[in-house]
Amino acid sequence: MPNARPVPTVRRRRLGEALRRYRHNAGLTLDTAAEAMGWLGPKLSRIENASAHIRPTEVAELLRVYEITDSEVVDALEGLAKDARKQGWWQTYSGIVAPAYADYISLESDADCVREFAPLLVPGLLQTAAYARETVAAHATTRTPDEVAALAEVRLARQSVLTRPERPLKVWAIIGEAVLHQRFAARPNTMRDQLRRLLDAAEMPNVTVQVMQLDVTPHPGGAGGFSLVGFPGPMPDVVLLENLIGAAYVEGVDEVQVFADAFERIIAAALSPDDSLALIAQMEERHRK
Numbered sequence: 001m002p003n004a005r006p007v008p009t010v011r012r013r014r015l016g017e018a019l020r021r022y023r024h025n026a027g028l029t030l031d032t033a034a035e036a037m038g039w040l041g042p043k044l045s046r047i048e049n050a051s052a053h054i055r056p057t058e059v060a061e062l063l064r065v066y067e068i069t070d071s072e073v074v075d076a077l078e079g080l081a082k083d084a085r086k087q088g089w090w091q092t093y094s095g096i097v098a099p100a101y102a103d104y105i106s107l108e109s110d111a112d113c114v115r116e117f118a119p120l121l122v123p124g125l126l127q128t129a130a131y132a133r134e135t136v137a138a139h140a141t142t143r144t145p146d147e148v149a150a151l152a153e154v155r156l157a158r159q160s161v162l163t164r165p166e167r168p169l170k171v172w173a174i175i176g177e178a179v180l181h182q183r184f185a186a187r188p189n190t191m192r193d194q195l196r197r198l199l200d201a202a203e204m205p206n207v208t209v210q211v212m213q214l215d216v217t218p219h220p221g222g223a224g225g226f227s228l229v230g231f232p233g234p235m236p237d238v239v240l241l242e243n244l245i246g247a248a249y250v251e252g253v254d255e256v257q258v259f260a261d262a263f264e265r266i267i268a269a270a271l272s273p274d275d276s277l278a279l280i281a282q283m284e285e286r287h288r289k
Contacts, residue, residue, distance in 0.1 A: 119176035192287035
């Protein structure tokens with residue numbers, strides 16, 4: 001497969017947005033801040049707009065201009081600058097994985113937690129190989145069989161974040177009950193094995209699974225599914241919204257908070273984790289009969 005080296009622009013966007021926010025908080029214009037760095041205004045504008053790279057040492061110097069001395073903030077933003085061009089394992093699939101999806105995988109690799117409301121599909125981090133192949137084939141309608149196989153491989157490879165030695169990713173998945181009733185005519189054991197996978201995953205200390213019942217009262221999740229990606233330290237969260245032709249990100253702090261508040265209400269509307277696992281176990285048992 002082609003191995004191009006696209007810049008993981010989502011890291012640059014997060015860094016640029018953070019630097020812009022701290023500049024505004026410091027009451028500085030682009031020109032004033034750039035002059036303090038010995039730059040022209042357009043250079044700082046390009047950095048904030050994620051169209052130019054900034055070295056980690058320059059990040060630290062710029063934050064001093066903004067009178068930011070919190071070591072946690074400085075270390076986090078220096079780390080983003082350092083990793084802006086870092087290539088991950090997914091880059092070997094660069095001819096297959098769309099840029100927005102590659103961005104998401106890089107977010108996932110940096111993240112501390114993912115909170116996902118999944119009304120239509122088992123979240124990718126909790127899928128079996130067979131379920132991944134079947135659902136990728138169903139949704140990637142313009143892809144060749146080889147590309148479908150590669151995308152399924154990518155989906156499974158992403159799951160390594162759940163068991164990484166340092167900071168295993170915390171996942172809180174709320175799954176629509178309708179998802180658990182899916183049928184795969186050509187491979188009838190697919191759903192049984194997927195239900196077992198959910199039960200096994202929920203035994204991990206960093207994974208929580210809830211089910212949103214079919215007869216639940218209206219809640220914010222009625223507007224559609226989303227993934228809320230959280231990061232350690234001072235970095236703001238990011239929301240992913242997906243559809244058949246790609247993905248979109250919500251990155252503004254106030255806008256992301258809308259989804260965070262909605263997720264809390266979705267948690268309250270869903271079955272408790274214990275009751276959810278009991279329901280999944282009952283359904284898995286029925287598949288065995």
